[in-house]
Structure formats: C-alpha cells, structure tokens
Amino acid sequence: MVSVLPFTIFSLLYISVNAAVTWTATPFNPHAVPLAVRSPYLSAWLAQGSGTQLNDAWPTFWTGSTLGWAGYVRVDETAYLFMGTSGVTGTQKAVQKSLNWTSSQSTFVMTAGGVDLTANFLSPVDPTDLVSQSLPFSYLAVTAASNDGKSHSVQVYSDISAEWISGDVALTANWNTSTGDVLTHRVQLANQSTYAEVGDHVQYGSAYYSTLNANGVTYQSGEDAVVRAQFVGNGALLNTQDTTFRAVQDRWPVFGFARDLGTVNAATDAVLFSIGHVRDPAIKYIVAGGATQDRSLYFWSQYGTVDEAIADFLADYGNALSAANTFDAKVQSDASKVSANYADIVALSIRQSLAAFELTISKAGDGSWNTSDVMMFMKEISSDGNTNTVDVLYPAWPVLLYTNPELGKYALLPLLAYQTSGQYPNQWSVHDIAGAHYPQAIGHNDGKDEAMPVEECGNMLIMALSYTQKTGDQSLIKTYYSLLDQWTQFLITDSLIPADQLSTDDFAGTLANQTNLAIKGIVGIKAMSMIADLMGDSSRVNNYSSIASSYVEQFTQFATSTSGHHLTLAYGNESSWSLAYNLYADKLLNTQLFSDSVYQMQDSWYSNVGNTYGVPLDTRHTYTKSDWQIWTAAISTTTQTRNLFIDSVHKYASDGADNIPFGDWYETTTGQSEGFRARPVVGGHLALMVLNSTGTTGSSTPGGSTTGEPDASGAGRPSPRNVALLMLWSIILGMFGFLVPL
Structure with missing residues (x-):
C-alpha cells in the first residue's frame, strides 16, 4: 500500500504551488492550456x-518559443488587455474569472470593467470526417456581456505576429491582406525551404489569420506597438497594410482585426477568428525504387484554394461548435465510467495526441486527387522528430481505436508499403520512416535506423490485428501477410530470451532478457496465429499458437521472482521489477x-512500490511514463490498483509544478517532467476506454505440434548457463533466416 504521508506532502505542495490561481479552474489548472492545437506546426499553448x-x-509553440497572439477589449473607451503581455500605454489588465477545458475546447472568462469577455479556443476533433480533420485551422470565438446590468460600448481586437512562421526570428517575412466576405492576413517567409525545420517550426508554407467581414470590422498590419496603440486609442483600425517587409524581429510586424460591437448588455454573438498554418506539399514520402512522392493534406481534395477552405471553416463554426460539444460530452461520459480523475486525464490528452497526425493524399497520373490513396503521418514530437515512429505510434494507438480505427490503418500504411517495397534491408x-526528420518520410534504406527489433515487430503485429478486430476489415493483414509473417519469424528467435537491445523506453538504455519485452514478443507471435486464422492458414495457426503457449510457460518460470511476488525486470535479476x-x-x-494469477501478482506488487506521483517504470530509476501507467491501470484486477495509477497521473498533471504541454515522462518522487512534452503518446491514456468499448473477434485456437521453439529442457527459472544456451539456440535459428518449418 502507498503510505498516507506522501499524499499529505503532495496535498501541501499542491496548495503551495497553486497559490497564484485566483480563478475557478475546471477540471483543474493544467501545466499548459491548449489554445490552437491542430497539427505539428499549429500548436499554441x-x-x-x-x-x-x-x-x-x-x-507559446509546443517547444516553448513565443507565438505573438494578442487580444484587447475597449469598454466605454477604456482598453483592457485580455490575451498576451503587450503593454500599450493607457491599458489595464482584464481579470481572469475562470478557465474551463474539455477534449476540444479551452474557455476563459475575463472581467474588463463592466463587461465579462469569454474567449473560447476550439480545435475541432472530427476524426470521421477526413476533410475536416485534415484542415490545419483552429477557432478563437470572443463574446461580451454586461456584468453589472448596465449597457456598455464595446470593441474587440486581436492580432498575431510573424513568429508563427519560423523558428528563426531573424529571417525575413512578407505578407498581404485579402478583403471580401472574409478578411485574411497571410504571412510567410520570404525565402522558403521545403521540408525544412528550424527549432521544430517548419520553414515553408503560410500562417493565416482570418475573420468575417461584418459590420464594424477593420484591419491593419504593421509594427506591433503602432497597430495595437491605434486600437487602444480609437477602437478601430485603419484598413491599411504595411508593405515594408522585414525580419520577424524587426519592429515585430503584427496582423490585426478589430470589431465594434456597439452597445452591449446581453451576451453578443461571437467575434470569430480563425488561425491556421498551411503548407503544400505536406510530406515527402519514399516509394518503390527509391523515388519520392510529394503528398498533400487531404482537405485539398475538396478545396481549390486556402481562401475557399477558410471561408467554409468560418461559415461552419456553428456546426463545429455543436459537434465539439457532442464529442466532448461523449468522451466525458465514457471516461467518467472509470473515474472523474480518469476523465480529466483523457480530456487533456486528445487534442495533444491527434495534433501530431496529418492526413494526406497523392495525385493520380492525370493530376487529380487520389482519395483512395490515404496515408496518415505522425511527427515524433519532442524526442527524435522522426516520422511514423512505430514505438510512438503504438502507445498512441488507443486514441485512434477510440476515435476512428480507420485512422490507425492510414498510419500503418506508410510503414507497411515502404517495407513491402523491399528497400529496407533488415x-x-x-523503427521509423523519416530518414532525417518530419515532414520527410524517406526511409532507412541503409538499415541504420534505431534498432528495436522485438519492440517494433511486436508493435506492428499487435496494431495490425487490433485494427482488424475492431473494424472487421481484413485488407491490411491480407495485403501484408508475408511481411507480418516475416516479423513473426524474428520474434520466434528473439522474444523468449530477448538479446541485449532497446525497448521503446530507449532513454533507459539497452538490456538483455527484458521481461516486459518478452511479453510483447510472445503476444506478437500469438497475434500472427490469430491473423493466420482469419486468413484460413491452419498450419500457421496451430504452429504459432503452440509456440506462444510454450513460450508463456517458460517465460513464467524465467520471469517470476523467487519470492513469487512479482515479475522481474530481467531474467535472473531477483531484486528487479518493472511495469509490465x-x-x-x-x-x-x-x-x-x-x-489471471500473473495479473493478480503484479497488482499486489505495484501497491507496495508506488511513490507520490506513481509507480516507477522499473528499478533502474525513479522516473515513470504516464502512458504506461495508464496502460497498467487498464489491466489491473482491482479498483484500488487501477486508481493508484490513474490518481498518480492526475496528481502529476494538476500539480502546477511544470509549464509544458502534458509531459509523459516524469519523476515519481517530485512530479517534475523529464523533458518530453506535447507528444502523441498521451493518446495511450484512452487505453481503458478502448478495452471497455472493444468487442474483440479474436478466438482461442487449439494447440498443435510445435517446431522451432527453444529446447524445452531449459524450462524452469534459468541459470546463467541455461540463459546462455537458449540465447545460442536463438542465434543458430537466426543463421537460417529466422525460419521455422511448418
């Protein structure tokens, strides 16, 4: 059991570090509030x-670099700052009354004199509509209402800076403003570099800030102090454009809009702004023969220009808000069936996770969009910056299964198609298909990607089968059956006694005989047996099922501590343990x-080794991962153990001790993040919801004669000598191309 003392210390710490919070925060004040979070390059917090x-x-951008985004409101000719820190002479600061956030929205209420201003930031989550989900735009909707029963004259202003277009503010930008039914400021680098990044900001494409051209709307671009002072002093802008293009940091060009709401008493209609970042092409992808393909975001299949997309996006706000409220309510309802704390974690995870993914299509030979060729790409945000990293996609997998399993298929396709092309030699x-960094997906034809052999083979087999079970669509396993079988052959040689290698937790270093890695490999073998069953391949069904069953029997002997209290971190290391x-x-x-006894044993053990902010990843360190804790919660056999993990992650997310987008790697003793931020792996926090909602179609297949597995004489807890013999046997099998006779 976790002692009462750590929780008491945590409670005192929580009160202390959150003493600055004077507003109502619902569900709580997170480390960072998502504002516009839609893609790897539209990510404002x-x-x-x-x-x-x-x-x-x-x-700020997810890296922590500044994104100029300001907001003012004039109430009875007194100007109040409601967003950003721009200090224009003659302004006051609005006072924040509340913050509320859901899966897709963050809403602030600010008091400015006799008016309450509501700023709603909506990043739509519409995973079943590929056009909508691929639009890299978010909304800011501002409404005003009297808070004293009196009428007030109100004008609203907002702008963005050129900081949205590059990680290097010394670079030169240019811009223009288009007018019509929609007003749009467009800003971009003067010299663009396709597929390049600086500080994780992409170095091509354009940022767009737009609003409807309604009565009382004015616009202006120019130096930040000048444009903002114009609104503060006059309540309107000049409808002029600065044409002196310059470096982002040179007199900080900004792009503003103002709206005169007239006399306000009851709540006004929303003053609506859209913020977006669009680039084309979006992804450079390797195809057969070493050629590369430029791929575009899916929304281009419906729109001929960005302006058309923006006009529709703004016009659709009412529907988008209604859909968001429905989605948020469903997530809240589903997650609350587990616990209130779990619902909070899930709500904070969804925008962050899905914003790492981009839906793309290619062009057909005649230049038309090929909407039957859909691929989804994911940036490994905050760690390596790779593309479709398998062991990052895997922990994020539950958010795809929950929101739309088809997205999972689209994310697997780039990996499967590349490896089927024969260009990858291993x-x-x-491990990933970057070759360099996102948004490039140019493969690893030299085979020198980060090696995680058991990890990635197991991940791919598990994801392929879970997609098939969830949807009934057998296209993936049918098309890529030989490739999946190839990976199974490797698992047969290297999963019962895993060689010295990395797991997904590569920051912990390599380790031989990893218990948790063996589990993944064995499940992967069984997964292929079930895939074979769906394909009517009875010989592989029986062989692989029997191998997996045999491996489990041996594994249980190898991996269980002498005390019988827990699984070890590595075979033979009696004092070690890890999250399984x-x-x-x-x-x-x-x-x-x-x-069931294995699950029950682990449950009993975890309650003995928890710290203030959770259970460590393993005995090598005191840090942990939030995603893996929630996965462990999902397989807990008692509510007590389940809540131990959930409540620990909740403590970390709400403790006020950090200021980065939801970090997944942190210290269990202090609650301090270890460096990862804004990563898609928080999609794994939906693990319990997926188990609660998934009706699997997997069947238990009968065992048959087994060939090719290590000598059963090694059964029992292995001595170093037996481990060495078993590893030698794996090497011998490897010399024969990982093949097991059927």
Missing part, C-alpha cells in the same frame, strides 16, 4: 506553471496467453 492568466504570458520492422504494461496487448487482442 498557454504555459501555466503555478498559475498564469491568459494575459500574463504570450502563447528482417525486423523499421505490455500485458495490455494480451487483453486488447484477447490472446488469453497469461493467467
């Missing part, structure tokens, strides 16, 4: 720490490989 009003700091699954989160796949796929 309000860093919170121990409490930051919307007008206490500039919004027998195991590729890979058992989640056994439940997800319904492979039924591991006995």
Whole structure:
C-alpha cells in the first residue's frame, strides 16, 4: 500500500504551488492550456506553471518559443488587455474569472470593467470526417456581456505576429491582406525551404489569420506597438497594410482585426477568428525504387484554394461548435465510467495526441486527387522528430481505436508499403520512416535506423490485428501477410530470451532478457496465429499458437521472482521489477496467453512500490511514463490498483509544478517532467476506454505440434548457463533466416 504521508506532502505542495490561481479552474489548472492545437506546426499553448492568466504570458509553440497572439477589449473607451503581455500605454489588465477545458475546447472568462469577455479556443476533433480533420485551422470565438446590468460600448481586437512562421526570428517575412466576405492576413517567409525545420517550426508554407467581414470590422498590419496603440486609442483600425517587409524581429510586424460591437448588455454573438498554418506539399514520402512522392493534406481534395477552405471553416463554426460539444460530452461520459480523475486525464490528452497526425493524399497520373490513396503521418514530437515512429505510434494507438480505427490503418500504411517495397534491408520492422526528420518520410534504406527489433515487430503485429478486430476489415493483414509473417519469424528467435537491445523506453538504455519485452514478443507471435486464422492458414495457426503457449510457460518460470511476488525486470535479476504494461496487448487482442494469477501478482506488487506521483517504470530509476501507467491501470484486477495509477497521473498533471504541454515522462518522487512534452503518446491514456468499448473477434485456437521453439529442457527459472544456451539456440535459428518449418 502507498503510505498516507506522501499524499499529505503532495496535498501541501499542491496548495503551495497553486497559490497564484485566483480563478475557478475546471477540471483543474493544467501545466499548459491548449489554445490552437491542430497539427505539428499549429500548436499554441498557454504555459501555466503555478498559475498564469491568459494575459500574463504570450502563447507559446509546443517547444516553448513565443507565438505573438494578442487580444484587447475597449469598454466605454477604456482598453483592457485580455490575451498576451503587450503593454500599450493607457491599458489595464482584464481579470481572469475562470478557465474551463474539455477534449476540444479551452474557455476563459475575463472581467474588463463592466463587461465579462469569454474567449473560447476550439480545435475541432472530427476524426470521421477526413476533410475536416485534415484542415490545419483552429477557432478563437470572443463574446461580451454586461456584468453589472448596465449597457456598455464595446470593441474587440486581436492580432498575431510573424513568429508563427519560423523558428528563426531573424529571417525575413512578407505578407498581404485579402478583403471580401472574409478578411485574411497571410504571412510567410520570404525565402522558403521545403521540408525544412528550424527549432521544430517548419520553414515553408503560410500562417493565416482570418475573420468575417461584418459590420464594424477593420484591419491593419504593421509594427506591433503602432497597430495595437491605434486600437487602444480609437477602437478601430485603419484598413491599411504595411508593405515594408522585414525580419520577424524587426519592429515585430503584427496582423490585426478589430470589431465594434456597439452597445452591449446581453451576451453578443461571437467575434470569430480563425488561425491556421498551411503548407503544400505536406510530406515527402519514399516509394518503390527509391523515388519520392510529394503528398498533400487531404482537405485539398475538396478545396481549390486556402481562401475557399477558410471561408467554409468560418461559415461552419456553428456546426463545429455543436459537434465539439457532442464529442466532448461523449468522451466525458465514457471516461467518467472509470473515474472523474480518469476523465480529466483523457480530456487533456486528445487534442495533444491527434495534433501530431496529418492526413494526406497523392495525385493520380492525370493530376487529380487520389482519395483512395490515404496515408496518415505522425511527427515524433519532442524526442527524435522522426516520422511514423512505430514505438510512438503504438502507445498512441488507443486514441485512434477510440476515435476512428480507420485512422490507425492510414498510419500503418506508410510503414507497411515502404517495407513491402523491399528497400529496407533488415528482417525486423523499421523503427521509423523519416530518414532525417518530419515532414520527410524517406526511409532507412541503409538499415541504420534505431534498432528495436522485438519492440517494433511486436508493435506492428499487435496494431495490425487490433485494427482488424475492431473494424472487421481484413485488407491490411491480407495485403501484408508475408511481411507480418516475416516479423513473426524474428520474434520466434528473439522474444523468449530477448538479446541485449532497446525497448521503446530507449532513454533507459539497452538490456538483455527484458521481461516486459518478452511479453510483447510472445503476444506478437500469438497475434500472427490469430491473423493466420482469419486468413484460413491452419498450419500457421496451430504452429504459432503452440509456440506462444510454450513460450508463456517458460517465460513464467524465467520471469517470476523467487519470492513469487512479482515479475522481474530481467531474467535472473531477483531484486528487479518493472511495469509490465505490455500485458495490455494480451487483453486488447484477447490472446488469453497469461493467467489471471500473473495479473493478480503484479497488482499486489505495484501497491507496495508506488511513490507520490506513481509507480516507477522499473528499478533502474525513479522516473515513470504516464502512458504506461495508464496502460497498467487498464489491466489491473482491482479498483484500488487501477486508481493508484490513474490518481498518480492526475496528481502529476494538476500539480502546477511544470509549464509544458502534458509531459509523459516524469519523476515519481517530485512530479517534475523529464523533458518530453506535447507528444502523441498521451493518446495511450484512452487505453481503458478502448478495452471497455472493444468487442474483440479474436478466438482461442487449439494447440498443435510445435517446431522451432527453444529446447524445452531449459524450462524452469534459468541459470546463467541455461540463459546462455537458449540465447545460442536463438542465434543458430537466426543463421537460417529466422525460419521455422511448418
């Protein structure tokens, strides 16, 4: 059991570090509030720490670099700052009354004199509509209402800076403003570099800030102090454009809009702004023969210009808000069936996770859009910056299964198609398809990607089968059956006794005989047996099922501590243990490989080793991962253990001790993040919802004669000598191309 003392210390710490929060925060004040979070390059946050009003700091990119985004309101000719930190003479600061956030929205209420201003930031989550989901735009909707029963004259202003277009503010930007039914400021680098990044900002494409050209709307571009002072002093802009193009940091060009709301008493209609970042092409992808293909975001299949897309996006706000409210309510309802704390974690995770993915299409030979060729690409945000990293896609997988499993298929396709082309030389699954960094997906034809052989083979097999079970669509396993079988052959040689290698937790270093890695490999073998069953391949069904069952029997002997209290981190290391989160796949796929006693044993153990902010990843360190804790919660056999993990992650997310977008790697003793931020792996926090809603179609297949597995004489807890013999046997099998006779 976790002692009462750490929780008491945490409670005192929470009160202390959140003392600056003077507003109502629902569900709580997170480390960073998502504002416009839609893609790897449209990712704006309000860093919170121990409490930051919307007008206490500039919004930031997920890396922490500044994104100029300002907001003012004039009430009875007195100007108040409601967003950003721009200090124009003669202004006051609005006072934040509340913050509320859901899966897709963050809403601030600010008091400015006799008016309450509501700023709603909506990043739509519409995963079943590929056009909508691929639009890299977010909304800011501002409404005003009297808070004293009197009528007030009100004008609203907002702008963005050129900081949205590059990670290097010394570079030159240019811009223009288009007028018509929609007013749009467009800003971009003067010299663009396709597929390049600086500080994780992409170096091509354009940022767009738009509003409807309604009565009382004015616009202006120019130096930040000049444009903002124009609104503060007059309540309107000059409808002029600055044409002196210059560096982003040279007199900080901004692009503003103002709207005169007239006399306000009851709540006004929303003053609507859209913010977006569009680039084309979006992804450089390797195809057969070493050629590369330029791929575009899916929304281009419906729109001929960005302006058309923006006009529709703004016009659709009412529908988007209604859909968002419905989606948010469903997520809240589904997650609350587990617990209120779990619902909070899930709501904070969805925007962040899905914003790492981009839906793309190619062009047919005649130049038309080929909407039957859909591929989804994911940036490994915050760590390596790779593209479609398998062991980052895998922990994010539950958010795709929950929101739309088809998205999972689209994310697997780039990996499967590349490796089927024969250009990747290794027998195991590729780690990623970047070759360099996102948005490039140019492969690893030299085979020198980060090697995680058992990890990635197991991940790919598990994801392929879980997609098939969830949807009934057998296209993936049918098309890529030989490739999946190839990876299974590798798992047969290297999963029962894993060689010294990395797992997904590569920051912990390599380790031989990793218990948790063996679990993944064994489940992967069984997954292929179930895939074979769906394909009517009875010989592989029986062989692989029997191998997996045999491996589980041996594994249980190898991996269980002498005390019988827990699984070890590595075979033979009696004092070691780890989170056995890979058992989640056994439940997800319904492979039924591991006995209830293994789950119960682990549950009893975890309650003895928890710290203030959770259970460490393993005995090598005191840090942990939020995603793996939630996966472990999903397979807990008791509510007590489940809540131990959920409540620990909730403590970390709400403790006010950090100011970065939801970090997944953190210290269990202090709650401090280890460096990862804004990563898609928080999609794994939906793990319990997927198990609660998934009706798997997997079947338990009968065992048959087994060939090719290590000598059963090694059964029992292995001595170093037996481990060495088993590893030698794996090497011998490897010399024969990982083949097991059928």
